[in-house]
Amino acid sequence: MHNMQQLLEQLKGLGTVPQMQADAQAGLAPGLRPRSNGHIHLPPNFSAFESVRQAVDLAAEQGVTVLGASNYYHYGVYADFTVLCRAKGIFPLFGLEVICLLDDLARRGVKVNDPGNPGKMYLCGKGLTRFAPMNPAAREIIDLIWRYDTGRMARMVEILAGHFESRGVPTGLTPASVKDLIVRRHGSPPDTVCVQERHVGQAFQEALFARVPPAGRTEALARILGAAPKAGPDDAVAVQNDLRSHLMKAGKPAFVDEALVTFEQGYRLVLELGGIPCYPTLADGASPICGYENPVEKLIRTLRAGRVWCAEFIPIRNQPGVLSRYVKAMRAAGFVITWGTEHNTLDLLPMEPTCLKGQPVPEDVKDIFWEGTCVVAAHQFLSLHGQCGYVDAAGALAPGYGDGEERIAAFRRLGAAVIETYFRNR
Numbered sequence: 001m002h003n004m005q006q007l008l009e010q011l012k013g014l015g016t017v018p019q020m021q022a023d024a025q026a027g028l029a030p031g032l033r034p035r036s037n038g039h040i041h042l043p044p045n046f047s048a049f050e051s052v053r054q055a056v057d058l059a060a061e062q063g064v065t066v067l068g069a070s071n072y073y074h075y076g077v078y079a080d081f082t083v084l085c086r087a088k089g090i091f092p093l094f095g096l097e098v099i100c101l102l103d104d105l106a107r108r109g110v111k112v113n114d115p116g117n118p119g120k121m122y123l124c125g126k127g128l129t130r131f132a133p134m135n136p137a138a139r140e141i142i143d144l145i146w147r148y149d150t151g152r153m154a155r156m157v158e159i160l161a162g163h164f165e166s167r168g169v170p171t172g173l174t175p176a177s178v179k180d181l182i183v184r185r186h187g188s189p190p191d192t193v194c195v196q197e198r199h200v201g202q203a204f205q206e207a208l209f210a211r212v213p214p215a216g217r218t219e220a221l222a223r224i225l226g227a228a229p230k231a232g233p234d235d236a237v238a239v240q241n242d243l244r245s246h247l248m249k250a251g252k253p254a255f256v257d258e259a260l261v262t263f264e265q266g267y268r269l270v271l272e273l274g275g276i277p278c279y280p281t282l283a284d285g286a287s288p289i290c291g292y293e294n295p296v297e298k299l300i301r302t303l304r305a306g307r308v309w310c311a312e313f314i315p316i317r318n319q320p321g322v323l324s325r326y327v328k329a330m331r332a333a334g335f336v337i338t339w340g341t342e343h344n345t346l347d348l349l350p351m352e353p354t355c356l357k358g359q360p361v362p363e364d365v366k367d368i369f370w371e372g373t374c375v376v377a378a379h380q381f382l383s384l385h386g387q388c389g390y391v392d393a394a395g396a397l398a399p400g401y402g403d404g405e406e407r408i409a410a411f412r413r414l415g416a417a418v419i420e421t422y423f424r425n426r
Contacts, residue, residue: 002079004132012384024417036066036373039340043186046198048343060088062351068093073194075131089426094128101260115286123266125275127380138272148259153195159254167223171207178203201240274383278310283326285317300333307395310336315353334404338372374415381418
């Protein structure tokens with residue numbers, strides 16, 4: 001097992017802050033914009049990848065040279081990620097994703113960036129530096145999340161196992177055996193595995209396929225779902241989706257109420273781990289666009305009020321025109337904008353983000369995403385040196401700049417210099 005503290009020291013050792021700031025004045029070669037992806041999930045999170053090595057190898061093969069991981073609730077895998085990135089000449093960015101509940105919005109039925117659950121918000125952190133070791137304040141929040149999630153997933157597995165058996169398909173699955181499937185699939189230490197709803201869906205799909213031959217699956221699925229399945233009898237991913245939508249969502253037979261941390265706790269977790277709080281924007285990834293995000297001008301006002309100065313997009317959800325409209329409006333309002341693919345389903349998408357159905361991301365929007373990537377790299381570098389990054393420990397924007405544009409430009413130049421130095425010194 002690699003020592004993450006030592007690996008972070010190596011990234012810190014790219015140069016002193018004054019040296020890097022001097023180099024930043026030159027910047028990257030004109031027109032140079034490396035391919036990047038700021039948000040993927042790595043095993044043992046539910047992921048398209050069987051291993052961290054597969055994720056890094058695919059990025060290298062496809063020319064993505066800046067890669068950010070954004071895992072849920074355990075970051076031990078970032079050590080292997082860092083070593084493998086170094087070997088392939090890929091600059092690593094460290095992030096997180098946390099799920100929060102905004103009670104007032106839930107009571108009012110306002111959907112945030114989860115189209116199925118009012119008040120439920122996904123929040124990201126960018127440019128983490130203090131996850132190895134984790135301080136007591138962060139550990140307290142992480143431990144609370146683990147208690148909430150572990151209890152909920154255990155109860156869901158128990159209900160699903162009983163439901164399947166009552167419909168003539170005994171699975172023998174237990175909370176422990178579902179976790180063991182993840183451990184064996186990815187070779188992950190058990191204490192790093194946070195079981196997710198998608199893991200549960202996959203475990204029950206695999207149990208169904210193991211016990212029911214293809215000719216009988218449609219009938220068995222109809223009994224289990226209480227409705228005609230959309231999935232074909234051999235389509236594992238579609239069957240998993242059917243199980244989740246018919247059995248595991250709100251109001252369905254195996255649904256278990258979620259206990260989630262508050263927005264304030266999620267926001268504090270990001271800051272305690274040294275990151276930039278970042279709002280993942282769904283936009284037309286939901287139809288209609290969620291009330292929290294529509295119109296974009298209201299979203300901008302709300303995020304400012306919540307001291308969130310960074311937004312992220314997963315373009316595969318979006319039409320190019322809507323993506324461009326949201327990104328440009330938010331960037332014009334002074335937000336740093338990042339992007340990614342998530343890779344949090346079994347679909348092995350291209351490593352560089354594209355829009356819905358593979359449509360290309362507009363080039364001017366890519367420029368904005370690259371700027372955001374550089375800002376995160378600069379924040380990560382400054383934080384490793386114990387200095388204020390793009391935001392401080394309270395979430396306030398870094399002081400000492402004439403205006404927001406001057407701040408973003410300075411961080412863009414610094415981040416580009418950090419990334420270029422890393423490429424030169426690999």
